[in-house]
Amino acid sequence: MSDRTAGRPRTIDPDRVSLVALRLFHERGYDTVSMDEVAGAAGVSRRSLFRLFPTKASLVWGGLDEFVDRFTAALARQEDAESADLALRRAYEAAARFPAGTVETTRHRLRVISANPALRAEGVGRSAALVDEVVRFIGVRDGLPDHDLSAVVRAHAFAAASGAALAWWAAHDAGRPEAVVARALAHLR
Amino acid sequence: MSDRTAGRPRTIDPDRVSLVALRLFHERGYDTVSMDEVAGAAGVSRRSLFRLFPTKASLVWGGLDEFVDRFTAALARQEDAESADLALRRAYEAAARFPAGTVETTRHRLRVISANPALRAEGVGRSAALVDEVVRFIGVRDGLPDHDLSAVVRAHAFAAASGAALAWWAAHDAGRPEAVVARALAHLR
Numbered sequence: 001m002s003d004r005t006a007g008r009p010r011t012i013d014p015d016r017v018s019l020v021a022l023r024l025f026h027e028r029g030y031d032t033v034s035m036d037e038v039a040g041a042a043g044v045s046r047r048s049l050f051r052l053f054p055t056k057a058s059l060v061w062g063g064l065d066e067f068v069d070r071f072t073a074a075l076a077r078q079e080d081a082e083s084a085d086l087a088l089r090r091a092y093e094a095a096a097r098f099p100a101g102t103v104e105t106t107r108h109r110l111r112v113i114s115a116n117p118a119l120r121a122e123g124v125g126r127s128a129a130l131v132d133e134v135v136r137f138i139g140v141r142d143g144l145p146d147h148d149l150s151a152v153v154r155a156h157a158f159a160a161a162s163g164a165a166l167a168w169w170a171a172h173d174a175g176r177p178e179a180v181v182a183r184a185l186a187h188l189r
Numbered sequence: 190m191s192d193r194t195a196g197r198p199r200t201i202d203p204d205r206v207s208l209v210a211l212r213l214f215h216e217r218g219y220d221t222v223s224m225d226e227v228a229g230a231a232g233v234s235r236r237s238l239f240r241l242f243p244t245k246a247s248l249v250w251g252g253l254d255e256f257v258d259r260f261t262a263a264l265a266r267q268e269d270a271e272s273a274d275l276a277l278r279r280a281y282e283a284a285a286r287f288p289a290g291t292v293e294t295t296r297h298r299l300r301v302i303s304a305n306p307a308l309r310a311e312g313v314g315r316s317a318a319l320v321d322e323v324v325r326f327i328g329v330r331d332g333l334p335d336h337d338l339s340a341v342v343r344a345h346a347f348a349a350a351s352g353a354a355l356a357w358w359a360a361h362d363a364g365r366p367e368a369v370v371a372r373a374l375a376h377l378r
Contacts, residue, residue: 117317121310128306152357153350153373160349161342168341184342188377 014052014062015105017042021059022108030060030116060112060119061126063102068130071095075137084141085154088134089185092162096178106177110170123163131159161188203241203251204294206231210248211297219249219305249301249308250315252291257319260284264326273330274343277323278374281351285367295366299359312352320348350377 020042024033035056039049053059074094078087098106113119134155138144144151165184169177209231213222224245228238242248263283267276287295302308323344327333333340354373358366 117314120317121314124313125306125310128309147357147361149354149357149361149369149373150376153353153376156349156353157346157377160345164342164345165338168336168338172336172338180338184338187339187342188346 012044012048012052015102017044017049017052018059018062019105019108021053022105022112025060025112026108026115030056030112030119057119057122060109061122063098063105063109064126066102067095067098070097071130072133075133084138085158085188087137087141088154088158089182089188092158092185093178093182096162096166096181098177103177107170110167114167114171127159127163131155134158157188158185161185201233201237201241204291206233206238206241207248207251208294208297210242211294211301214249214301215297215304219245219301219308246308246311249298250311252287252294252298253315255291256284256287259286260319261322264322273327274347274377276326276330277343277347278371278377281347281374282367282371285351285355285370287366292366296359299356303356303360316348316352320344323347346377347374350374 017038021033021038024038024041033056035049036046038056038059039046042049053062071091071094074091075087078090081087081090113123132155135151138151138154139146139148142151161184162181165181166177168184169175169180173180206227210222210227213227213230222245224238225235227245227248228235231238242251260280260283263280264276267279270276270279302312321344324340327340327343328335328337331340350373351370354370355366357373358364358369362369
């Protein structure tokens with residue numbers, strides 16, 4: 001159970017630990033699996049596990065920060081898109097381009113989230129800042145007043161549609177997530 | 190503080206108690222107000238309060254069940270609408286026709302929910318069954334296979350847009366909520 005061999009610290013791969021945890025959550029339910037069980041299954045000490053993942057939730061959400069980074073970077077590149085809606089479709093599609101090595105871990109993350117109402121609700125909270133950013137983007141891009149109803153509604157609709165598309169991909173589609181997001185957002189036109 | 194006078198039980202109006210509680214939540218923040226303080230401000234005993242409202246959350250959510258009832262009833266009447274999207278717009282608009290006597294309480298409910306991330310997240314969980322109902326409606330109405338991506342995405346987009354429209358109405362609009370929902374959903378066309 002120790003992650004040290006002969007006094008030398010072994011490098012722990014956080015992605016591997018996440019994947020072990022996500023498989024356990026998927027098989028047995030997120031709520032019933034303890035951090036001790038995750039540590040045991042991953043072959044790392046409880047202490048090392050908590051150093052990498054301070055909470056059980058961080059085992060689930062860790063890899064989704066890069067989604068937000070890709071989204072923000074892509075949106076910044078869309079200044080000459082013909083419309084705010086087109087810019088948003090492209091940015092959500094770019095965000096869904098998870099690197100090949102992380103696609104299956106992402107699928108596990110999304111399945112665990114979909115299966116757990118508390119995690120689904122937490123996801124909405126976690127995406128609130130991104131939605132606010134999108135409201136501002138639409139407002140500036142379309143020259144709308146602050147707190148314009150249309151900007152608020154479109155931002156929430158895009159966020160919900162993208163989230164639903166990713167959950168659908170994780171459950172039903174063996175291909176690339178960005179292809180599903182692109183098809184999904186075409187339905188908002 | 191007792192809600193009995195000379196041994197005779199006084200009738201307690203749940204709507205009035207909710208409104209007192211919602212005003213306290215709005216002024217001081219949902220998390221910082223205790224059930225004892227709600228009982229005190231409403232002039233009812235702690236016991237009577239808990240009989241009517243078993244949890245603090247039920248003071249916030251109580252009146253939104255009728256929203257779901259109006260939605261479900263309206264959707265059942267839309268069988269000859271030209272499209273599933275038109276049927277959904279009409280059903281969300283009908284659901285937002287809060288009776289005149291409850292409009293300002295509803296505004297308070299929505300403001301308290303908007304101001305509290307945990308309540309916002311809870312709202313998403315509470316609307317999950319309604320979204321599933323909408324996915325099934327779109328699937329049947331448009332003759333789509335089970336778990337069709339388009340039905341799932343449109344159902345989530347409509348739910349998010351309606352929720353955002355109601356929150357926007359509570360914060361920014363002095364008129365009727367269904368008028369705002371109608372304008373908001375027109376942006377999904």
